[in-house]
Amino acid sequence: MGAALLASWPWDNLGFYKYLLYGPLVGKAVASRAWEAASPDRWILLLLLLFGLRALTYQLWSSYSNMLFATRRRRVVRDGVDFHQIDKEWDWDNFLILHVLMAATALYAFPSLRHLPLWPVDARGLAITALVHAAATEPLAYAAHRAFHGGRLYARYHSLHHSTRVPQPFTAGLATPLEHMVLGSLMALPLAAACAAGSGSVALAFAYVLGFDFLRAMGHCNIEVVPNSLFQAVPVLRYLIYTPTYHAIHHTKKEANFCLFMPLFDLLGGTIDPQSWEMHKKMSAGVDEVPDFVFLAHVVDVMQSLHVPFVLRTFASTPFSVQLFLLPMWPFAFLVMLAMWVWSKTFVISCYNLRGRLHQIWAVPRYGFQYFLPFAKDGINKQIELAILRADKMGVKVLSLAALNKNEALNGGGTLFVNKHPDLRVRVVHGNTLTAAVILNEIPKGTAEVFLTGATSKLGRAIALYLCKKRVRVMMMTLSTERFQKIQKEAPAEFQQYLVQVTKYPSAQHCRTWIVGKWLSPREQRWAPPGTHFHQFVVPPIFGFRRDCTYGKLAAMRLPKDVQGLGACEYSLERGAVHACHAGGVVHFLEGYTHHEVGAIDVDRIDVVWEAALKHGLQPA
Helix, strand or coil, X not given: CCCCCXXXXXXXXXXXXXXXXXXXXXXXXXXXXXXXXXXXXXXXXXXXXXXXXHHHHHHHHHHHHCCHHHHHHHECCCCCCCHHHXXXXXXXXXXXXXXXXXXXXXXHHCHHHHHCCCCCCCHHHHHHHHHHHHHHHHHHHHHHHHHHCCHHHXXXXXXXXXXXXXXXXXXXXXXXXXXXXXXXXXXXXXXXXXXXXXXXXXXXXXXXXXXXXXXXXXXXXXXXXXXXXXXXXXXXXXXXXXXXXXXXXXXXXXXXXXXXCCCHHHXXXXXXXXXXXXXXXXXXXXXXXXXXXXXXXXXXXXXXXXXXXXXXXXXXXXXCCCCHHHHHHHXXXXXXXXXXXXXXXXXXXXXXXXXXXXXXXXXXXXXXXXXXXXXXXXXXXXXXXHHHHHHHHHCCCEEEEXXXXXXXXXXXXXXHHHHHCCCCCCEEECCHHHHHHHHHHHCCCCCCXXXXXXXXXXXXXXXXXHHHHCCCEXXXXXXXXXXXXXXXXXXXXXXXXXXXXXXXXXHXXXXXXXXXXXXXXXXXXXXXXXXXXXXECXXXXXCCCCCCCEEEEECEEECCCCEECCCCXXXXXXXXXXXXXXXXXXXXXXXXXXXXXXXXXXXXXXXXXXXXXXHCCCEEC
């Protein structure tokens, strides 16, 4: 069977270059100075503005629906949005290109439409638009929707719209050209009627089209925003306006709730799901969810703060890197940082499910540089402590501390909180045991010598003690003989000779395996011989200045393949990968360990935790 007519977008293969299709209109607007009131092509500028506002409408609803810290209790479909769905909806705005081309064609075909007055939106125009929408657009859209659910039309066209599990504002754009041509034509009917009656205006067109998009995005947002009290006060309203719950039922069951915006037509057609109102009442009230595992992260810097699903979902689904389109957003993000410093508390960023258990990522509202401000220490620890107590009260099983949240100088790797609250039911985990295991298992078999910076840190100590037992010579870079000797004495007597203190970087000029736990400047990196590989556990990671050397990323592991609802990348890691301290918390939960993993790393548990991680399907990234 060949491809169905109008079942795929003709610009599918253009990628980002599809936006060049706006080029002729933009060029015409610039050439005719369309921004001037006397320009005959001012309508082009207005048309482009309208479609920019349409895209913004869907983006704002997408941001809202992904604000789990504000909306998680009222999510209708409780699953997370995974990478597969995000990729499928990546080109959700194809229909806006189609509609702008349809609108431009209509304006060229009917020149009088180009000269509509900007104002007013009079009562007569609104009445005609509302009447034609209710009497024509709504029933025709209902009939078309039911038709698209039948046999071949569903298989060839509408099945695409239902191919994602969780309704999202961008799901509204996931459909074929034929469906969006039908929808665009039905949208035009009320405006055409108002113009034919002499009551059309640019403001009316903007109001109706943006209102139409607002309701479509709302219906697909998967967050119940319509209070049940409204329907209790005015029961007839439930037949005049649909809700996100109402439409989510359609996406889930596919055999009911077909209306565009007005359930009245489902009532007349006998297609209302009988659970619609009860489910709406439940979702409107909110449903509590208790995660079994929490990863307590923090913000790295102002740019990275934009790498979250509630800012730009597609950007958050790719490994973080600084992009030019982020620069205009930096001032706003900076102001948000200041506001968070003053007012914010720990909040939920994202979630996923693993083997039927909910895992959430929370963020302490502090940025990387703030952890190095002496006067900020107590405030940060207070934020972490409150998050731990909140998790304990909720019934969370394991809470894992990320990066600087477990800094030794800050809170002793979590020891501060465990000692202060000895009756905690939630297990507090720094995850460094698995971090050490990942780093150690990256070192090639047969390595005889390594150079270790950050050698007396928590991770440095564990790595040194582990390697010396494998008869690997460890050059420990430290100026403190006292701290070196303390670690050396922890090693069995027969292995102490493999731990060697060095105080200068030239000592490692013949060693090709560097394990970096402390920042290295370009000058310090120059002492490494060509072919050196830099393993890293320093935060932030060092810059790769040497082209004749290789640089590892921070220790990470890939989550098991059966993870569900994962749709955000963790900082600069690839999809599906998480930092080893995150993975360490997951393993702690999956294994059902009952101890806190805080303070110094138990070297004897490194291999135990590594084997447990592999057993549960986690793999080195």
